[in-house]
Structure formats: structure tokens, C-alpha cells
Amino acid sequence: MAKVTIDGVEIEVANGTTILNAARQIGGDLVPPAMCYYSSLKDSGGKCRVCLVKVAQGSAKDPRPIPKLVASCRTPVADGMVVENLTSKDVLEARKGVVEFLLINHPLDCPVCDQAGECDLQNLAYEHGAEATRYEFERRTFDKIDIGDKIKLHMTRCILCYRCTFVANQLTDGRSHGVLNRGDHSEISTYIEKAIDNDFSGNMIDVCPVGALTDKTFRFKSRVWFTNPKDAHRDCKKCSGKVVLWTKGEEVLRVTARKDQYGEVKEFICNECRYDHKNISDWIVEGPRHIDRDSVISQNHYEKIDLQKLKKEVERQLEFQKGKQLPESTNGSMKV
Amino acid sequence: MGKHILFEHINIPGIENFSIYRKNGGYASVEKALKMTADQVIEEVKESGLRGRGGAGFPTGLKWSFLDRKSEKPRYLVCNADESEPGTFKDRYLMEKIPHLLIEGMITSSYALGAKTSFIYVRGEYMYVIRILEKAIQEAYDNGFLGKNILGSDFSHDLYVQPGGGAYICGEETALLESLEGKRGNPRLKPPFPAIAGLYACPTVVNNVESIAAVVPIINMTADKYNDMGIGKSTGTKIISASGHINKPGVYEIELGLPVEEFIYSDEYCGGIWKGRKLKAVVAGGSSVPILPAELILKNAKGEPRLMTYESLAEGGFVSGTMLGSGGFIVMDETTCIVRNTWTYARFYHHESCGQCSPCREGTGWMEKVLHRIEHGNGRMEDIDLLVDVAKKIEGNTICPLGDAAAWPVASAIRHFREEFEYHVRYPEKVKNPKHFELEPMVSYQVSVNS
Structure with missing residues (x-):
């Protein structure tokens, strides 16, 4: 077991746990966002860099800080490690930079995108992005590709998280899906667009986060x-x-x-369930689906409202707003 | 005349052939090392103070001692000959002229590390070098220096040459290992480091060509003698590939500690700036290290003369210093446009980014486009601060050092030559011609505004 402190909260986790997963065990706002890491896909993570955190103390044995920010999704904890996420200005600055990088070549076509409303990049952009772009050049575009008869690949929106290539490698047999080209010309593709x-x-x-x-x-x-959204199940031989x-x-x-609160699927489903029923x-319908993440989907009250929970949230918001009242006008010219 | 230990015999005709190389004392280090224990060889390299010649300058002996020796897996030695940094061409010269020196170093080093198999990963564009190496390796096999039971000892070794596909990123050690395994050359996340899980997840040491070649003289002349050369922690000699606006561009072996001024102006080395012009700036260690203006490369910020050592060039940190890097010494005269030069570097890093992690994939392209705009007279004053900000957000936030390598030249060019960037924004019509500073040298614009 290893004791780590993340943003001042101490937790004991199993050796080998990553910083991100330790933070998820604590939960709440201090959990770093993750766009490419996916806990059920081996070797995923480390690429998008939005989960960067600062290690202020390497371990109890060697208290030196790690000089660079580290990807929390792939860095294992050490006993006595002190991690700063929201409490570090450097981390917030770097994360803001990464979100900007992810957005400069993104088409921002949310109004016509099917992912809108459940898009990780959209959420991240609201949370960390600036209101205007500093990028004035033509954005990168690709032609849309059909991957098989059921999946559409719209590469222009891709942030190259590589998750889908890990699905192709680890969940399906026969590797025919990967990354072509280099740098900002990289694209996800199937072997000569093979279905x-x-x-x-x-x-x-x-x-796919986007x-x-x-x-x-x-x-x-x-x-x-x-x-x-409704939870449902059927008797399936494949999944x-x-x-x-x-x-x-x-x-x-x-x-x-079904996705958990971090947008991750724990039990993958087969194509028969997905497309043919x-x-x-x-x-067999179980009931309304609870959407854990902040999302417009949950705004429609499809599920029964927990009044106690709502009351608590309102109280929390009021507490938060205290002392933040608007300054009163001094010369009275604001009166209409 | 400086002392040559790597290039001692390089001008002997036919030195690329085994018989002539052997006649000139070649393969003596293998004979000597086989009589020592592996640990003694490592200790010798450690004591020599040899530092990695590929760019980072990490002590080679220390790197060797990190190799996981408890593991039952096979160990590998990989030579990084994917030399693709703009301005660096020292390894090519060494492999082309005296291939047996590298092979001898590979055998000696492999013996020390207990590696039964080793690889030389050569840049794909160096196809003719690969043929030279393969011929030399065959000669070594024929003469019993490679293969089973080398020189009657119980040490057996196989050496292979692997051509790369021509990607700069494959010079990063973990991307190189991925490529060597036959995969896409994306850098790996560290940890684990190659010394624990490298090639095929086995303990691996990756060393630069020059570092491995330097093992030969270290064993031959002993660490103490090697130590006598150089200054402080920069021991031995370094091969420098000098290019740019100098009278004698070329590859030079220098003893570390040589004053920079002497290297640029003495007839033994660069022979001064061409056409009698003045020195403007120097990129001291390959395109990725910070550029320095003439006054800071000859003397550091304290006014002491700068020497060709790891420490002296780094004096002043990134504010007023640079790095020895891989020894790609690029000299620029007064007619050079720093903005154009920075744009050229940015274009290179944009082209060579692997695209795996976001800051480098997106940021390198962005910097290139903004620099292109400034250089071609379409820039704005705020573009300069934008570049500084983008460079800052790439630096240190990427998986591998390519992000840093892309950010440093831009940040340092603006740090030291901000006036020139502003000049481009202020006088767009003057910079339309690509050779603008050759036609009309830049005068400090504050002066021209006042007059």
C-alpha cells in the first residue's frame, strides 16, 4: 500500500495504482480530466496530456519533486507522494494550453455533431478553454470515411486519443485499424479503408471521446x-x-x-445488441438511466429527482455565492 | 594541433578495410577487454567520465550501471545511428570513414554489458553507410571478432544493422526501439526506462555512435589517460560538425575545453567567418539547442570566455546559455535572417512531430504558420508574444524531448533577437525578398525611426 496526498487529501492505495486512479478513489473536483486514458484498454493514456499534474514530492524516501509535469494516468504512485492538481497554477496553465491545442484544429461543428451533449471535448472546453481562439489559420480537414456499414469516421473531429485503435487491437481479432501518417497529418484509418x-x-x-x-x-x-436513456438488458450469447x-x-x-461517471465503458457490448435489436x-427495460457526468441530458429530468440531493446542491451553491454579491452602485446612475 | 583519438587513423588510405584497420592497432580493445571482467570494463568507462555524445550528455558509465542485471531476459545493446538533427553529421563521417571503430566499440561494449546480440539502427537516408557497415561486419565475422567464441573466449556476439525509415523521431531512444521492433515509431512513456524494459521488453542500453566509438580509446589508453583530456566533468574529445557561414565547414575532433573563439576563428578548425563578414549568431549543438548571439557565444554573461564543454556552454541556463548537444555547430554571419532561420527549424519540427501527444502535434504546426506569417511580412506585434506563449505551453508537457526541441529554438530566437522579429512586423515591404538582410543589413530600427 502507498499513501499519497492529492490536493491536500490523503488516501492509501494499492502499489502500482496510477495517480489518476488514486484521485478517482477520492473522487470529486480534484480528479484530473482524461481524454485518452481508458481504464479497460491496456496501454491507453499518456497522449492527450490534459491529465498533467505536478508531483511536488516524489516519495517519502526521495522527497525531491519531479521537475516536469507528469501524465497522471500513466504515472504510478509512490509511498509519501504529494500531488498537486487544482492547487497548482502550473498545472492549470498547462492544461489550459493543452485544451487550446486540442481545439485549434477541431472543427467546432457542435451544432451539427451527433456527439454534442455527451462529448468529453465539449465539457473540457467549457471548463478550461478560452472564449475565443487565437488560431487564425485554416483548420485541418479530412474526408469522411465509412468504417464498415455501421460506423462513420469523421477524422476532422478526431483528437487522436488512440482509444479506438486499442479497441481494434484488444477487443477484436485481426488488426486492420491503426494510425497513418505523422504529426498533424496523422489519421485513424483501417488498412486501405478496409471495412x-x-x-x-x-x-x-x-x-471515442469526440x-x-x-x-x-x-x-x-x-x-x-x-x-x-433507459437501462435495459437482454439475454445475449456474445456479451x-x-x-x-x-x-x-x-x-x-x-x-x-453503459458508461460510468468518467465516461468509461466497463462492459463492452456486441454489434448484434448494438445494431440489430x-x-x-x-x-427488458430496467428503468431510467442515470447520467453521472454533468450533461444537458440529465437536465431533462427523465429520472426521478432526489429532492434531498437537490436541496443540498442549492445550499452548496448559496454558500459558494456568499460574499460574492454584486457591488452596489455608488453614484446611483444605474437606477432606471 | 589538438589531440585526435577517434580520428587518429582516419586519413590512412583503406582504413575502412579490416586488414589495414587491424595493422593500425584496431581491435586491440576487444583483446584487452576480453582479459578483463565485464565489471572492470564498466568501471573503466565510468571512471573515464565519458558523457553521452548524442545530445543529452548523460554519463555513459552510469547509464550502463542502470542495466537490469538480475533479469534472466537477454540484454541488448542498441547503437543509435539515426542521426537526423539539422546541423549534425558527425556520426555519418565516422561510420563512413572508419566503420571498424564503431564495430570494435560495439563488441567491447556488448562484452561489458553481457549482450549477446546488438543492433546498429542507421538512418534510412544513410543507405551507402549501411553497405559500408555491413561489409565491415562481414570482415569482422570472417576474422573471428564476431560470432561464436570470439578470440577463443566464451563470449559470443552477433551484430546486426537495421535501416530506419527516415523519421527524425526514431532518434529518440524509445521510438527507435519501437521502430526496431517493427512498429510505428512513436516514443514510449517512461517509466519503464529501456535499462529495465527496452527492446522486446528486455533490458537494453541505447548509445550514440560516438559514445560507443569512444569506448575503444578508453579501454586502450585507460580511463586515467582519457580523463586527462578535457576540463572538469567534460572529459575526452568530441566530434563537432561545423557548418554555416565559415571558411572551413567540416567535421572536427576537438579536445573538450577548447575556447569557442579559437574553434571559430583558428585556421586549424573553422577558419573564421566567410567573405570577411561578421559573426551574428551560433547554434552550438544541433538545431534544437537555443541559439546564441555573437556576444554571448564567445563570452558568457559574466564576461568569461566560453569553452567547448558541456558546462561552459550551459553557463547562464537558458537565459544566456545553450547546450553542447550533439555537436552540430551552425555559424551564421551578419546577413542571416534569424526569423527565416527560426521558421526553417519550426518547419522541420512540424514535419517531424510524430503526432502522438497534443501539444507537439498541434503546437509545432501553429508556431510554423505564425513564423511563416512574420517572415513574409504579414505578421503583427502580438504574434511575437503568441509564439513565446505557444512555445512555453509545448515545452516540458510532451511525452518525448521533441516538444522541447521544437520550442527552444523559437523561444531563444525571440529572447535574443526580438528586435529582428519586430523589424519584420514594422517593415513588411523590406522583408518581402527572401535574401533581405543580404541586400540591406538590418539597422536597429529604433535608430532609423529617430533619424
């Missing part, structure tokens, strides 16, 4: 916040059969795997 024909290929859509990989059976059908149905009335618009009668 991916595999029972678990649809999980690429779920792991709108680069979208479900062709759902594209342009509805904004996600107009759909009603767990535990899914979320995104419905409008009686119509099932799409089927996805779009009748609500095929499923």
Missing part, C-alpha cells in the same frame, strides 16, 4: 438531449447484454454500452 467486420467493432464509437466515430444508424436522427437504450417515445434510436420489445 471493419467484427462483432465488437461498435465499441469504437463508445470509446464525434469522430459515430453510429451510422443514429446519425442526424436526434440530439442526444431529446432522447430518453453481457447490458445496454442503454436511447429512445424517443416507443422508438429505439440507438443502443450503447431496435425494438423495445427485444429488451
Whole structure:
């Protein structure tokens, strides 16, 4: 076991745990964001650099700080380590820079993007991005590609997190999906645009943090916040059969795997569940899906409101706003 | 005349052939090392104070001692001959002229490390060098210096040459290992370091060509004698590839501690600035190290003369210093446009970024475009601070040092030549011609405004 302190909160975790996972065990605001790390995909992480944190004390044995910021998703903790995330100005500055880098070549086509409303990049941009861009050059674009008959690859939106390539390598057999070219010309592609024909290929859509990989059976059908997510399951021979149905009335618009509070799928689903059972009668509906992350989807009160929880949140907000009242006008000229 | 230990025999005709190399004392270090224990050889290299010649200057002996010896996995030695830094061409010259020196170093070093197999990863553009090395390796096999039971000892060793695909990033040690394994050359996240899990997840040492070649004289002349050369922690000799606006561009072996001024102006080395012009700036260790103006490269901020050592060039940190780097010494005369030069470097790093992590993938392209705009007379004053900010946000936040290498030249050029960037913004019509400073030298614009 190793004792680490993250933003002043101490926790004891198993040896070998990464800083990010230790922070997730604490939970709350001090958890660094992650765009490329995916706990169920081996070797993922380290690439997007939004989870950078400062290690102010390396370990109890060697208290020297690590000179550079480290990727918290891939750096294991050491006993006595002191980590600064939100408490470090350097980290916030660097993260702001990384978000800006991720956005300069992103098309910002949220109004027509199917991922809008459940997009990690959108959330991150609201949280850390500036309101205007400093980048005035033509943005990078790619042609849209069909990966098989069910998945659309819109490379222009991609942030090169490599998650989908790990899905292709680890969940499906036969490696035909990878990265072509170099630098800012890098693109996700299949081997000479060969269609991916595999029972678990649809999980690429779920792991994609942005709108680069979208479900062709759902594209342009509805904004996600107009759909009603329900937990459901069916008896499936290939996968767990535990899914979320995104419905409008009686119509099932799409089927996805269930994501946890960090947007990660723990139980991947097969393509049969995803694409071939779009009748609500095929499923045993468990009830409304709770959307953990801050999202416009949860604003529609599809699930029963916990009044106690709501009251607590209002109180917290009031407490937070205390002493932040607007200054009173001094010369009275504001009176209308 | 400086002392040559790597290039001692380089001008002997036919030295690339085994018989002539052997006649001139070649492969003596293998014979000597095989009579020592492996630990004694490592100790000798440690004592010599040899520092990595690839750029970072990490002590070679220390790197060797990190190698995981408890592991039962095979150990590998990999020679990094993917020399692609703009301005650096020393390894090519060494491998081309005296290939047996590298092979001899590989055998001696492998013996010390207990590696049964080693690789020389050569830059793909150096195809003719690969042929020279392969011929030399065959000769070494034929003469019993490679293969089973070398010189009757129980040490067996196989050496392979692997051409790279022509990517600068594969000179980063973990990207090199990925490439050597046949994968896409993306740098790995560290830890684990190659000394624990390198090539095929086995303990691996990756060394530069010159570092491995330097093991030969260290064993031959003993660490004490090697130590006598150089100053302080910069021991021995260094091969410098000098290029740019000098009378005698070329590859020179210098004893560390040589004054920079002597290196640039003496007839033995660069022979002064060409066409009788004045020195403007120097990039002392390959394109990725900070550029320094003439007054700071000849003397440091304290007014002491700068020497060709790791410490002296770094004196003053990044505010007024630079790095010895890989020894790519680029000299610029007074007609050089620093903005254009910085843009050229930025273009290179944009082209060579692997695209794996966001700051480098996006930031290098951004810097290149802004620099292009300034150089071509379309810049704005705020662009200069934008560049500083972008460079700052790339530096230190990437997986591998390529991000730093891309950010440093831009940041340092603005630090030392800000006036010139402002001049480009202020007088766009004067910089439209690519050779603008050759046609009309830049005069300090404050003066020209006042007059």
C-alpha cells in the first residue's frame, strides 16, 4: 500500500495504482480530466496530456519533486507522494494550453455533431478553454470515411486519443485499424479503408471521446438531449447484454454500452445488441438511466429527482455565492 | 594541433578495410577487454567520465550501471545511428570513414554489458553507410571478432544493422526501439526506462555512435589517460560538425575545453567567418539547442570566455546559455535572417512531430504558420508574444524531448533577437525578398525611426 496526498487529501492505495486512479478513489473536483486514458484498454493514456499534474514530492524516501509535469494516468504512485492538481497554477496553465491545442484544429461543428451533449471535448472546453481562439489559420480537414456499414469516421473531429485503435487491437481479432501518417497529418484509418467486420467493432464509437466515430444508424436522427436513456438488458450469447437504450417515445434510436461517471465503458457490448435489436420489445427495460457526468441530458429530468440531493446542491451553491454579491452602485446612475 | 583519438587513423588510405584497420592497432580493445571482467570494463568507462555524445550528455558509465542485471531476459545493446538533427553529421563521417571503430566499440561494449546480440539502427537516408557497415561486419565475422567464441573466449556476439525509415523521431531512444521492433515509431512513456524494459521488453542500453566509438580509446589508453583530456566533468574529445557561414565547414575532433573563439576563428578548425563578414549568431549543438548571439557565444554573461564543454556552454541556463548537444555547430554571419532561420527549424519540427501527444502535434504546426506569417511580412506585434506563449505551453508537457526541441529554438530566437522579429512586423515591404538582410543589413530600427 502507498499513501499519497492529492490536493491536500490523503488516501492509501494499492502499489502500482496510477495517480489518476488514486484521485478517482477520492473522487470529486480534484480528479484530473482524461481524454485518452481508458481504464479497460491496456496501454491507453499518456497522449492527450490534459491529465498533467505536478508531483511536488516524489516519495517519502526521495522527497525531491519531479521537475516536469507528469501524465497522471500513466504515472504510478509512490509511498509519501504529494500531488498537486487544482492547487497548482502550473498545472492549470498547462492544461489550459493543452485544451487550446486540442481545439485549434477541431472543427467546432457542435451544432451539427451527433456527439454534442455527451462529448468529453465539449465539457473540457467549457471548463478550461478560452472564449475565443487565437488560431487564425485554416483548420485541418479530412474526408469522411465509412468504417464498415455501421460506423462513420469523421477524422476532422478526431483528437487522436488512440482509444479506438486499442479497441481494434484488444477487443477484436485481426488488426486492420491503426494510425497513418505523422504529426498533424496523422489519421485513424483501417488498412486501405478496409471495412471493419467484427462483432465488437461498435465499441469504437463508445470509446471515442469526440464525434469522430459515430453510429451510422443514429446519425442526424436526434440530439442526444431529446432522447430518453433507459437501462435495459437482454439475454445475449456474445456479451453481457447490458445496454442503454436511447429512445424517443416507443422508438429505439440507438443502443450503447453503459458508461460510468468518467465516461468509461466497463462492459463492452456486441454489434448484434448494438445494431440489430431496435425494438423495445427485444429488451427488458430496467428503468431510467442515470447520467453521472454533468450533461444537458440529465437536465431533462427523465429520472426521478432526489429532492434531498437537490436541496443540498442549492445550499452548496448559496454558500459558494456568499460574499460574492454584486457591488452596489455608488453614484446611483444605474437606477432606471 | 589538438589531440585526435577517434580520428587518429582516419586519413590512412583503406582504413575502412579490416586488414589495414587491424595493422593500425584496431581491435586491440576487444583483446584487452576480453582479459578483463565485464565489471572492470564498466568501471573503466565510468571512471573515464565519458558523457553521452548524442545530445543529452548523460554519463555513459552510469547509464550502463542502470542495466537490469538480475533479469534472466537477454540484454541488448542498441547503437543509435539515426542521426537526423539539422546541423549534425558527425556520426555519418565516422561510420563512413572508419566503420571498424564503431564495430570494435560495439563488441567491447556488448562484452561489458553481457549482450549477446546488438543492433546498429542507421538512418534510412544513410543507405551507402549501411553497405559500408555491413561489409565491415562481414570482415569482422570472417576474422573471428564476431560470432561464436570470439578470440577463443566464451563470449559470443552477433551484430546486426537495421535501416530506419527516415523519421527524425526514431532518434529518440524509445521510438527507435519501437521502430526496431517493427512498429510505428512513436516514443514510449517512461517509466519503464529501456535499462529495465527496452527492446522486446528486455533490458537494453541505447548509445550514440560516438559514445560507443569512444569506448575503444578508453579501454586502450585507460580511463586515467582519457580523463586527462578535457576540463572538469567534460572529459575526452568530441566530434563537432561545423557548418554555416565559415571558411572551413567540416567535421572536427576537438579536445573538450577548447575556447569557442579559437574553434571559430583558428585556421586549424573553422577558419573564421566567410567573405570577411561578421559573426551574428551560433547554434552550438544541433538545431534544437537555443541559439546564441555573437556576444554571448564567445563570452558568457559574466564576461568569461566560453569553452567547448558541456558546462561552459550551459553557463547562464537558458537565459544566456545553450547546450553542447550533439555537436552540430551552425555559424551564421551578419546577413542571416534569424526569423527565416527560426521558421526553417519550426518547419522541420512540424514535419517531424510524430503526432502522438497534443501539444507537439498541434503546437509545432501553429508556431510554423505564425513564423511563416512574420517572415513574409504579414505578421503583427502580438504574434511575437503568441509564439513565446505557444512555445512555453509545448515545452516540458510532451511525452518525448521533441516538444522541447521544437520550442527552444523559437523561444531563444525571440529572447535574443526580438528586435529582428519586430523589424519584420514594422517593415513588411523590406522583408518581402527572401535574401533581405543580404541586400540591406538590418539597422536597429529604433535608430532609423529617430533619424
